[in-house]
Each structure stands twice: as structure tokens, then as C-alpha cells.
Amino acid sequence: MPKKIILKSILLGLALFASGSAFAERTLLNVSYDPTREFYQAFNKEFIQYWKDKTGEEVNVQQSHGGGGKQTRAVIDGLEADVVTLALSGDIDQIAERAGLFPKDWQKRLPNNSLPYTSTIVFLVRKGNPKAIKNWDDLAKDGVAVITPNPKTSGGARYNYLAAWAFGVKTYGSQDAAKEFVKKIFKNVPVLDSGARGSTTTFIQRGMGDVLITWENEAFLALKEYGAGDFEIVVPPTSIKAETPVTVVDKIAKKNGNLDLAEAYLQYLYTPVGQKLAAKHFYRPAHPEFADPEDLKRFPKLDFYTIDGDFGGWATIQKVHFDDDAHFDQIYTP
Amino acid sequence: MHVTSSKPLSGNPGVALTDPAWVRWSLVGVSIAVISLFLILPLATVLIEALSKGWQAYASSLTLPDTLAAMRLTLLTAAITVPLTTVFGVSAAWAIARFDFRGKSLLTTLIDLPFSVSPVIAGLIYVLIFGAKGWFGPWLSEHDIKVIFAVPGIVLATLFVTFPFVARELIPLMQEIGHEEEEAALSLGASGWQTFFKVTLPNIKWGLLYGVLLCNARAMGEFGAVSVVSGHIRGLTNTLPLHVEVSYNEYDFVGAFASASVLASLAVLTLIFKTLLEWKQSQDRKA
Numbered sequence: 001m002p003k004k005i006i007l008k009s010i011l012l013g014l015a016l017f018a019s020g021s022a023f024a025e026r027t028l029l030n031v032s033y034d035p036t037r038e039f040y041q042a043f044n045k046e047f048i049q050y051w052k053d054k055t056g057e058e059v060n061v062q063q064s065h066g067g068g069g070k071q072t073r074a075v076i077d078g079l080e081a082d083v084v085t086l087a088l089s090g091d092i093d094q095i096a097e098r099a100g101l102f103p104k105d106w107q108k109r110l111p112n113n114s115l116p117y118t119s120t121i122v123f124l125v126r127k128g129n130p131k132a133i134k135n136w137d138d139l140a141k142d143g144v145a146v147i148t149p150n151p152k153t154s155g156g157a158r159y160n161y162l163a164a165w166a167f168g169v170k171t172y173g174s175q176d177a178a179k180e181f182v183k184k185i186f187k188n189v190p191v192l193d194s195g196a197r198g199s200t201t202t203f204i205q206r207g208m209g210d211v212l213i214t215w216e217n218e219a220f221l222a223l224k225e226y227g228a229g230d231f232e233i234v235v236p237p238t239s240i241k242a243e244t245p246v247t248v249v250d251k252i253a254k255k256n257g258n259l260d261l262a263e264a265y266l267q268y269l270y271t272p273v274g275q276k277l278a279a280k281h282f283y284r285p286a287h288p289e290f291a292d293p294e295d296l297k298r299f300p301k302l303d304f305y306t307i308d309g310d311f312g313g314w315a316t317i318q319k320v321h322f323d324d325d326a327h328f329d330q331i332y333t334p
Numbered sequence: 335m336h337v338t339s340s341k342p343l344s345g346n347p348g349v350a351l352t353d354p355a356w357v358r359w360s361l362v363g364v365s366i367a368v369i370s371l372f373l374i375l376p377l378a379t380v381l382i383e384a385l386s387k388g389w390q391a392y393a394s395s396l397t398l399p400d401t402l403a404a405m406r407l408t409l410l411t412a413a414i415t416v417p418l419t420t421v422f423g424v425s426a427a428w429a430i431a432r433f434d435f436r437g438k439s440l441l442t443t444l445i446d447l448p449f450s451v452s453p454v455i456a457g458l459i460y461v462l463i464f465g466a467k468g469w470f471g472p473w474l475s476e477h478d479i480k481v482i483f484a485v486p487g488i489v490l491a492t493l494f495v496t497f498p499f500v501a502r503e504l505i506p507l508m509q510e511i512g513h514e515e516e517e518a519a520l521s522l523g524a525s526g527w528q529t530f531f532k533v534t535l536p537n538i539k540w541g542l543l544y545g546v547l548l549c550n551a552r553a554m555g556e557f558g559a560v561s562v563v564s565g566h567i568r569g570l571t572n573t574l575p576l577h578v579e580v581s582y583n584e585y586d587f588v589g590a591f592a593s594a595s596v597l598a599s600l601a602v603l604t605l606i607f608k609t610l611l612e613w614k615q616s617q618d619r620k621a
Contacts, residue, residue, distance in 0.1 A: 029567060037584050064566045065580075078466030078475070079483040079565040099466060197583045225585040255478075 027060040028261050031081035033068035033155055033244075034195040035218040039281035040085070046277065047268050051261070059261060067195030068155030075099070075249070082253040082262040085246040087155025088307075089114075090314025092247055102250040114245040116269035117283035120304065121159050121242060123234040124203065124212040124219045131210045135236045136167040139211065140184035147209035149199045150192035151321075151328055156242075157196070160213040161328065162317065163240035166305035170238075183331045192332075204231070215242065217282035220298065241304035244283075380598050384591035395581075395589040396596070403569040404577035404593070407485065411560075411573060412553040415492045419549050423500025424542070428534075430501075431508035442505070448497045456494045457562025460487055483565030488573065491559035496549045503545030504538055511537050540615035544608065551604040555597060 032040060044061040051059050064071065064079065068087035075081050076099045086092055089107055096104045107114045125133050131144050139146050149157040164185055168178030190208060193199045196218050203212040204226055211234075212219070219233050246266050253262040268274050272290040279291035284299055311317050321327045385392050395401065429435075430442055448456065462468050464481040474481060481487045515537070519529045535542075557575040564571045572580060574593055581590035 034583075062570055063568050065583075066566055074483065074565055076467060077461050077482065078464075078471060078480075080480070201583065 025058045025060055026256075026258060026261060027062055028082045028258055028265060029062045029064065029080060030083050030085055030265070031064045031071050031075055031079060032085040033071060033087040034065055034197040035156070035215050035221065036085060037063070037065050037197075038221060039217075039278065039283065042281065043269070043274060043277050046273055047265055050268060050273070051264065061265070065197075067149065067153040067198075069153040070194060075101075080252050080256065081249050082256060082258045083246060083248050083266055085244070087242070087244050088158060088314060089243060089245045090158075090318060091155060092245060093314060095249070101252060102247060106247045107245060109247065110266060111270055112286045113243070114247055115243050115286055116246060116266075116274060117244065117278040117285050119242040119244060119283055120216045120239045120302070121156070121163050121213060122216045122219050122239065123236065124214060124222060124231055125210065125234050127230050127232060129232060129234060133211050133234055136164050136185075137171065137181075139164065139188065139213070140181055141188075144188050144211065145190055145209040146185060146188040147199050147203045147212045148189055148192070148214075149196055150194055153194040154196055154199075155244075156215050156218070157192075157199075158317075158322070159215075159240050159242045161321070162307070162311060163305060164213075165321075166240060166310045167236075167238065169310075170305075179327060179331065182327075186332050189332075216284075216299070220282035235300045235302055238303040238305065241306050243307065377598055380591050380594050383587060384595040386591075387588050391588050392592050395586070395592045398589070400569045400572070401577060401589065401593060404572050404574045405596070407488070407570075407572070408554050408574040410485070411489055411492050412550055414489050415496055415553045416546060416550050418493060419496050420500050420542070420546055422497070423502075423504055423545060423549075426501040427504030427508050430505050432513055445498050445501050448495050449502075453491075453495050453556065453558030454562055457491050457559040459494070460490050460563050464490075482563050483567070483571060485571070487563035488560050488571065491563045492553050492556050495556050495559050496553045499549035499552060500542065500545035503541050503548070507538055507541040508534075540611050540618060544611045544615070547604055547607055547611065551601065554600060 030040060030044075040061075040063055044063070048059060048061060051057060064074075064081070066074070068091050071079075071084075072086060072091040072094055075084060075095050084092060084095065092106060093104070096102055096106055110116075123133055123139075125131070131141075132138065133144070138144065148160045151157040151161045161182065164182050165178050168181035169175060172178060172181060191202060193202055196214055199212060200214060200218060200222050203209050204222060214222075216233075223231060223233065246269065248259070248262045248266060250259070253259045269278070270286065272287075275285040275287045275290035276292060276295075278285045279288070279295040282298070285291045288296055307314060307317070319326065426441070426445060430438060461482055463470060464474060464487065465471050466475060466482075468482075470481075481490070515533050516529050519533045520526075524532065555575055556573075557579075560573055561576060561579075564573070564576055566572060566576065566580065568580065574597055578590050578593045578597070581587075581593060
């Protein structure tokens with residue numbers, strides 16, 4: 001008797017599973033970082049419709065989200081992404097370098113340095129800004145608890161860290177002084193989550209910290225989801241330009257027979273539909289002229305530090321700041 | 335308890351009952367308070383959150399394609415791993431309880447290994463073996479076989495963490511029962527299989543079911559190991575526990591807690607069956 005039951009349950013399980021994967025339609029896998037969930041959910045719907053109208057073919061787009069560094073690792077380890085839409089070009093460089101899935105000059109393949117949208121880093125504080133946080137140096141003050149994810153696993157956290165560093169260099173005049181400054185900030189960090197979304201929930205749901213350093217889009221989204229009543233956004237006078245590029249993973253897309261689909265998918269990000277959606281989901285679009293002017297009003301003007309201008313690119317940053325025993329490891333000793 | 339040990343041990347089993355009433359009641363009270371605070375309250379919160387926007391929202395979030403896919407994957411994983419760990423558990427318990435051989439204690443220790451290894455490590459082991467940069471990665475991708483970030487990886491990781499459940503349950507039971515009945519059956523001319531199905535299996539059935547039950551609960555609830563090998567593809571490689579996290583991270587609290595309530599009710603069912611089995615087992619032993 002028990003044997004029969006077991007057999008039946010196996011068959012049932014297999015049948016259930018088969019029914020879920022019986023559709024032979026093409027499926028595109030987009031591996032992305034944490035805060036893009038809502039944007040791509042909306043964008044995928046539009047793209048699927050667009051593709052159907054254009055070619056008559058029904059396609060499916062699947063999403064995988066997580067901390068940018070972790071997602072990069074997964075693609076290198078064999079997660080079969082047709083396209084990657086990650087938080088920083090350094091991560092995509094790693095995939096080209098370590099797994100050789102596409103050429104190293106990938107960033108030249110799409111318009112605007114493969115950046116359909118960009119973002120920046122801002123502060124989210126509790127209502128009324130009780131700790132009076134206005135600028136980066138306020139984060140280093142005694143008694144301010146700062147929430148940020150782990151720069152080793154999260155792309156957003158790297159921008160947070162680098163923005164603070166650039167501020168330190170400009171304000172205090174040297175790399176050593178900047179390091180002391182960033183060290184002071186990280187002394188104020190009670191917990192490092194692995195991705196931006198984890199930090200948001202730590203700050204909002206668990207009520208930890210006085211200030212969350214996060215993506216501009218993530219801060220806006222948090223306000224939208226939780227209502228503007230309890231939190232407010234503080235934009236520092238200068239922050240960092242967060243360049244969040246996209247690329248086709250040639251070898252995987254070819255193998256899956258998805259190359260045309262993957263290319264069309266990323267191209268579609270640059271169209272008026274894609275640009276408008278990006279702005280609506282709080283990303284700064286590459287073509288502001290396509291976006292809703294109302295959406296654009298939400299983006300304050302500010303000065304930017306840049307990855308190439310202030311730091312000489314991700315390869316240098318990786319070596320100087322984030323490799324084992326480099327600056328970050330010396331700064332952050334839990 | 336000093337109160338009881340200071341008295342002469344008369345061999346009266348009711349001696350503990352002579353504790354003053356306030357000791358008894360405060361102990362009972364503390365236990366109930368702790369259980370309510372740490373078990374019942376959180377479980378109730380799950381249900382309250384899940385139903386915070388009404389039954390309609392609850393039902394519709396449970397019938398979303400991604401949620402259904404997660405349930406399907408969870409059931410499939412359990413349907414594959416539970417029979418395998420059962421077969422393994424019975425054979426291992428048989429070997430350890432019935433035979434003496436070199437390395438027996440080593441084997442017993444190895445069976446316990448998954449209990450002591452962190453599930454995250456369990457997941458990483460498979461990434462290192464089957465990942466694109468792992469030992470078998472290049473061969474697998476040449477033959478277009480997906481293990482990691484696909485269903486086989488999830489099954490393997492679950493198998494690893496549920497491995498000891500049945501064996502752990504059966505080994506002490508079979509050692510306690512001894513092999514007189516089986517020897518009698520064999521000497522009366524029964525074949526090996528006949529002995530197993532007619533003598534051994536009826537003796538261990540409640541313990542076996544108990545092990546299977548625990549194994550199933552863990553297989554459906556495992557998070558850490560599965561999270562490492564899943565790749566988190568929505569609607570494809572998210573099991574129910576992973577889906578809870580994904581929904582929660584997407585501010586879909588009703589969805590997250592609705593899925594969590596499914597897992598919680600599974601746990602409650604497991605508890606009920608467990609109690610039932612324990613009762614049955616004690617009945618059988620008395621008989």
C-alpha cells in the first residue's frame with residue numbers, strides 16, 4: 001500500500017510539473033539587481049505585447065533579482081541569463097572576463113554607453129529628519145545610525161561607499177582623510193544586508209537606523225509603498241552618478257536561440273515606451289524628451305561624482321577598494 | 335529540584351507531585367506564556383497579515399501563476415526527495431542495526447553530517463561541483479544539462495539536508511526491536527524480501543512514517559540550501575519558501591504571508607500527524 005501511494009504522488013508531482021512547462025514558447029531570462037523588480041515587471045508586459053504585435057510570436061520574459069554582486073556571481077556560475085541588467089559596469093566586466101560569455105567591449109554595443117537609464121544615491125530619513133541629515137558629513141557624526149547594504153555583494157552599496165569617499169577626498173583633501181571619513185561612517189552602520197532591498201526593509205520594516213543610503217529610485221519606491229507620511233528623501237548637494245548598464249549575454253542567448261529576442265528587448269528600453277516607464281519607476285532616462293514631464297520634475301538637479309572621472313573606472317576601484325584586504329576590508333571590521 | 339531530592343527516595347513515582355502547587359502552576363504558566371509568545375503569536379500574525387486585505391486578496395494571491403509555480407516546484411521536490419531518503423534511510427538503518435562491520439560508527443557519524451553542516455554550505459557544495467566554473471560544469475554545459483539554477487540542483491540540495499531524517503528515526507528503533515522475529519521468519523523458510531515486508535516493515539512502520547513526515551516537512555520548508563542553488567527565477571526555480579521572501583521584498587505583504595500561511599498550515603498538519611503517529615506507536619508497543 002504505502003508503495004502505491006508513493007508512486008502515485010511521484011506521478012502526480014511529475015504531471016503537475018510537466019503541465020507547468022508544457023508551453024513551447026520562447027523564454028527570455030533577464031538577470032537583474034535588486035530595485036529593478038517593479039520597473040521590469042511593467043516593462044516586460046509592454047515588451048511582450050510589442051513583440052506579439054510586431055511578429056505574432058508569444059514570448060515569455062522571466063526575471064531573477066538579488067544583490068548585484070550575487071547575481072553576477074550566479075551568472076558566472078552558470079545561471080543562464082539571456083540579458084543582464086545590472087547595477088554597475090564593473091559587474092558586467094567580471095562576467096565578460098571570468099566567463100567569457102560576451103566580448104569585453106560590450107559597453108560600446110548599445111547607445112549611451114549601454115545605459116538606457118541612470119540613477120544616483122540619496123538619503124531616506126525618518127519624518128521631520130530628527131537627526132538633521134543634510135550632507136555626507138552628517139553620516140559620520142556620533143549617534144547617527146546608518147543603514148547601507150554590503151559593498152561586497154551589492155552594487156548600490158558600492159555607489160554609497162564611493163560617493164562618501166569622493167566627498168571625503170573633495171572635502172578633506174586627501175585619500176587618507178577620505179578613508180578616515182568613510183571609516184567613521186561605517187562605524188555608524190549596525191548591520192550590512194546583502195542587497196539594497198534588504199536594507200530598505202531593515203530601515204522601514206524593522207525600524208533600524210536614522211538614515212538609509214540608497215538608490216534614488218529605491219527611495220522613491222519606498223515612499224510610494226509606505227506612504228510619504230513616515231519618511232522623507234534628503235538629496236545631498238553632491239552625489240554619485242550611478243550608471244546601471246545592460247547587455248546581451250551572447251553565448252547563452254545564442255545557445256537558447258534567443259539572440260534576436262534579447263537584442264530587441266534591450267533596444268526596446270531606449271524607445272519612448274521604455275524611457276517613459278523608466279522615468280515613471282524613478283530612473284533617470286537617457287532620453288528625457290520621451291518621459292512624462294511630471295515624472296522628470298521629481299529628479300532634483302545636483303552635482304555628480306563619476307566612476308571614471310573621480311575613480312578611474314571599475315577595474316581600479318575593484319583593486320583599490322574592494323579586493324580582499326583592500327580599503328573596504330581595512331575599514332569595515334565587524 | 336531541591337524540594338524533592340531532599341526527601342528520602344521512597345521509589346514512589348508520584349513524589350514529584352508533592353511539589354507545592356505554586357511551583358507546579360508557575361512552571362505550567364511560564365511554559366504556556368513562552369509557547370504563546372514565541373510560537374502561537376507569530377503564527378497568528380502570519381494569518382492576520384495574510385488576511386489583512388480580506389479573503390478575496392488572500393485567495394487571488396495564492397492563485398497567481400508565480401505562486402502556483404512555487405507550490406508545484408515545492409511539491410515536486412518533496413515528491414522526489416522523500417521516497418529517495420526513505421529508501422536510503424531504511425537500507426542504512428538496516429545495515430547499521432543488523433550487521434557488524436568495520437567503519438560502522440564512521441557511517442553513523444556521516445549520516446548525521448547534514449545536521450551539522452550549515453545549509454548554505456550544502457548549497458555551495460553543489461555550486462562548486464556543478465556550477466559553470468565547477469568540476470563538472472564544462473561537461474554539463476556541453477551536453478546541455480542544467481543542474482544548478484534549475485530543478486535538479488534544488489532537488490539535490492534538498493536531498494542533502496533531508497538525508498538523515500528517516501535513518502536517524504529508524505536506527506534506534508531497529509536496534510531496540512532486535513532481530514529475533516526476523517531470524518524466526520528466516521528459519522521458517524521465508525525469503526529475505528518476505529521477511530522484510532511481513533516482519534520488519536510492520537514492526538517499524540510507525541517510526542518509518544514519523545521519519546518520512548519530518549523529512550517531508552523539511553523538504554518543503556528548506557530555505558538556505560535551496561536559495562543558493564535556485565537562481566531565483568520567478569515562476570521557475572522559486573520554491574514556496576523562496577517565494578515568500580521574494581513577495582515580501584516586493585512589498586507584496588499579503589502575497590508573502592498568504593504563501594507563508596500555506597507553509598504554516600503544512601507545519602500544523604505535520605504536528606497533528608506526528609502526535610497521531612506517536613500515539614499509535616505507543617499503542618503498538620503496549621500491545
